[in-house]
Amino acid sequence: MNLLDAPHGTPLRVVDLAGGESVRRRLMALGFHKGDIVVLEGQAILRGPLLVRNCRSDTTVALGRGVAQKVLVEAVHEPA
Amino acid sequence: MSQPEVPTVIFIGQPNSGKSTLFNSIAGPKAETSNFPGTSIKHTHSRVAIDGRLVDVVDLPGTYSLCTSDPAEQVVLTHLFSERPDLVINVIDASTLSRGLELTLELVELGYPMVIALNMIDVAERKGIELEAGQIERRLGVPVVPTIAAHGRGVRELLDRAFDVLDRGQTLKPPRFSDDVETPVAEVERLLPAGFPVFSNGRFTAIKLVETAGHACGDFLGEVEPGLREAVDGARRAIETDRGAPAYEVISAERHHQAMKLAEESSRVLHGRRMTWDKKVDAVLMHPVFGYVILAAVFVAFFVIIFKVGNPLETLLLGPFDALMAALAARLGDGLLFHLAEGLIQGIGGGVAIVLPYFLPLLFLMAALEDFGYLARAGFLLDAFMHRIGLHGKSVSPFILGFGCNVPAVVSTRILESRRDRVLTSLLIPFIPCSARTTIVLALVAFYLGPLWAMGFYVMNILIVALLGWIISRFLKEPSPGLILEIPSLKAPRPGAILRKTWLQVHSFIRFAWPLLIAGSLVLSLLGYFRADGWINSVLAPLVVKGLGLPQELGVTLVFGFLRKELSLIMMLQALGVDYQSLMTVISREQIVVFTVFVSFFIPCLSTCAILWKEIGRKWAVLSVGLSVGVALVLSWAVRLIL
Numbered sequence: 001m002n003l004l005d006a007p008h009g010t011p012l013r014v015v016d017l018a019g020g021e022s023v024r025r026r027l028m029a030l031g032f033h034k035g036d037i038v039v040l041e042g043q044a045i046l047r048g049p050l051l052v053r054n055c056r057s058d059t060t061v062a063l064g065r066g067v068a069q070k071v072l073v074e075a076v077h078e079p080a
Numbered sequence: 081m082s083q084p085e086v087p088t089v090i091f092i093g094q095p096n097s098g099k100s101t102l103f104n105s106i107a108g109p110k111a112e113t114s115n116f117p118g119t120s121i122k123h124t125h126s127r128v129a130i131d132g133r134l135v136d137v138v139d140l141p142g143t144y145s146l147c148t149s150d151p152a153e154q155v156v157l158t159h160l161f162s163e164r165p166d167l168v169i170n171v172i173d174a175s176t177l178s179r180g181l182e183l184t185l186e187l188v189e190l191g192y193p194m195v196i197a198l199n200m201i202d203v204a205e206r207k208g209i210e211l212e213a214g215q216i217e218r219r220l221g222v223p224v225v226p227t228i229a230a231h232g233r234g235v236r237e238l239l240d241r242a243f244d245v246l247d248r249g250q251t252l253k254p255p256r257f258s259d260d261v262e263t264p265v266a267e268v269e270r271l272l273p274a275g276f277p278v279f280s281n282g283r284f285t286a287i288k289l290v291e292t293a294g295h296a297c298g299d300f301l302g303e304v305e306p307g308l309r310e311a312v313d314g315a316r317r318a319i320e321t322d323r324g325a326p327a328y329e330v331i332s333a334e335r336h337h338q339a340m341k342l343a344e345e346s347s348r349v350l351h352g353r354r355m356t357w358d359k360k361v362d363a364v365l366m367h368p369v370f371g372y373v374i375l376a377a378v379f380v381a382f383f384v385i386i387f388k389v390g391n392p393l394e395t396l397l398l399g400p401f402d403a404l405m406a407a408l409a410a411r412l413g414d415g416l417l418f419h420l421a422e423g424l425i426q427g428i429g430g431g432v433a434i435v436l437p438y439f440l441p442l443l444f445l446m447a448a449l450e451d452f453g454y455l456a457r458a459g460f461l462l463d464a465f466m467h468r469i470g471l472h473g474k475s476v477s478p479f480i481l482g483f484g485c486n487v488p489a490v491v492s493t494r495i496l497e498s499r500r501d502r503v504l505t506s507l508l509i510p511f512i513p514c515s516a517r518t519t520i521v522l523a524l525v526a527f528y529l530g531p532l533w534a535m536g537f538y539v540m541n542i543l544i545v546a547l548l549g550w551i552i553s554r555f556l557k558e559p560s561p562g563l564i565l566e567i568p569s570l571k572a573p574r575p576g577a578i579l580r581k582t583w584l585q586v587h588s589f590i591r592f593a594w595p596l597l598i599a600g601s602l603v604l605s606l607l608g609y610f611r612a613d614g615w616i617n618s619v620l621a622p623l624v625v626k627g628l629g630l631p632q633e634l635g636v637t638l639v640f641g642f643l644r645k646e647l648s649l650i651m652m653l654q655a656l657g658v659d660y661q662s663l664m665t666v667i668s669r670e671q672i673v674v675f676t677v678f679v680s681f682f683i684p685c686l687s688t689c690a691i692l693w694k695e696i697g698r699k700w701a702v703l704s705v706g707l708s709v710g711v712a713l714v715l716s717w718a719v720r721l722i723l
Binding site: 030065 | 144145147148175176177178179182207325326328329332333336340343366367368371372456459460461463464465467472473497562563564565566567569
């Protein structure tokens with residue numbers, strides 16, 4: 001599933017970053033890589049961006065829906 | 081050891097690592113700091129004497145990595161590669177250590193002499209993490225000094241260690257990648273032809289060749305000859321076959337894991353994640369309902385405070401100037417001397433009594449919001465709205481800065497990744513009412529017609545920006561790449577930093593704009609004395625009288641509005657020959673609105689035109705001027721028809 005379909009508030013593992021090279025490079029530069037554990041922490045109204053926290057580095061980014069769609073995740077069950 | 085040349089020390093770090101704050105505490109209060117990713121886009125140089133030693137310190141814009149296509153961040157590459165520094169001070173936000181170390185690892189690969197400032201160590205402690213600087217130091221061979229730049233803690237030791245490295249040099253220990261990455265990289269390094277522009281060392285150059293192949297950020301490596309190109313492509317393919325992912329991603333992931341491992345080894349969790357104050361505040365600030373209520377409240381409060389502070393202050397400050405004028409008129413009669421004195425007093429008085437009361441609170445509040453970290457949150461909240469006008473949330477910060485002054489706002493569009501977004505945002509910024517125009521709106525519309533009219537004016541203004549954005553984005557088809565915006569942790573507002581930033585802006589007003597205002601006022605007075613303003617007015621009369629329905633005398637003020645918008649207000653009073661309080665005796669309410677609308681929209685001021693030309697090119701700058709004149713005419717006519 002991608003981030004848009006993922007549940008909020010539970011740990012998710014990034015399984016792939018799809019999308020073009022520039023978007024992937026940008027995401028990686030901000031510390032988002034395959035295998036990282038992230039949590040969705042909020043969403044703005046009117047199909048606004050998602051708030052994604054990387055549990056490892058404790059950084060938060062806002063991702064527009066187009067970008068969020070390209071981040072593929074799976075649910076993890078052990079605590080982050 | 082004697083050092084014939086002044087050594088250059090550069091500050092480099094990820095956005096929001098506190099780099100500019102640290103730089104300020106060393107170089108004095110010259111660099112602007114803020115809490116929005118990528119706001120210190122212009123780099124700041126200064127030559128300082130520390131313990132009797134001269135050092136050139138350079139503060140570079142924050143950058144997430146050394147492989148970037150973002151124009152603000154590319155400044156960093158230019159500095160690193162073409163103006164080889166003698167020492168790098170790498171500033172890391174200790175509270176997000178693992179991500180910060182990814183840039184550090186790149187710098188260690190680069191291999192210039194360096195020192196690490198493990199900054200905001202207090203924030204990390206608040207998060208329940210205890211860091212062991214010694215561990216990072218042992219692993220990388222780089223001195224690591226814990227600092228709290230905002231309080232000046234650790235700065236002394238940082239400087240001592242920095243001088244130590246400058247004097248004695250150091251041996252860095254760049255960690256190695258896995259063998260299946262390291263081997264192809266070593267192969268490229270071996271094949272680097274003699275005379276190839278090697279940056280710092282062969283390994284770094286080879287890594288960057290493999291990592292940046294085919295990407296815009298590889299440009300700084302220059303032309304790669306066919307033989308080497310083949311070797312680089314071979315190395316990339318080898319890595320990609322082994323790992324099943326693009327080489328740049330594999331190398332980035334390698335660093336990511338090195339950084340996580342290093343961060344883990346050097347931190348100890350003291351207690352679990354606590355709900356700290358900033359998390360609680362953030363939950364409200366970015367709440368789907370309360371977030372917007374607060375956003376709206378911030379904007380309203382903004383203008384109410386300016387009106388409440390500015391208005392009484394203005395009345396208070398204007399009094400003495402009016403009295404002085406009256407006294408001079410009685411003493412000097414109507415000669416040249418009187419006209420000169422009148423121009424001088426109105427210029428000075430205009431600066432003191434009309435501009436500062438509004439300008440100052442606006443700048444102060446803007447600086448406070450910026451420092452607190454609210455701009456990124458506003459970007460998050462408004463992203464969906466920005467999409468409607470063909471942009472995204474990252475443009476919110478340049479727009480908000482535009483309320484202060486359009487010029488830095490246009491410069492700050494460099495944080496946007498795509499040229500299309502930069503052009504569109506830069507075209508819209510001149511329509512954002514900057515503080516100079518706010519002065520006019522508040523002094524004319526709010527003062528004579530009431531605060532509600534002024535509020536209405538702003539709402540109309542924002543709608544016009546939205547409408548223009550929507551129209552222009554129809555013509556700029558290329559899709560916007562989407563929002564990727566870091567939300568930095570909130571900072572408790574630091575009065576010192578806010579005051580310093582406010583002072584910087586006020587200072588530049590006093591230095592550049594005020595003399596212009598006084599000179600303009602004098603010129604206008606002289607024009608009056610020699611009756612030359614009549615000539616300008618009659619040339620402009622068809623536009624001013626027929627087109628806008630304003631008194632013919634106001635023609636000349638429009639010319640001055642081009643120099644600086646707030647001049648129009650002072651010039652208006654002078655041209656009509658009345659003082660501020662008795663304006664309504666010569667001009668009607670409708671005319672005030674038409675004048676304000678026209679002056680606000682027509683032509684970006686001289687400085688804005690210049691910066692547009694520089695940032696987005698002549699073609700777009702000319703288009704911007706045309707657009708403003710068009711919009712100003714259409715709107716003023718519309719207002720005339722409606723009122």
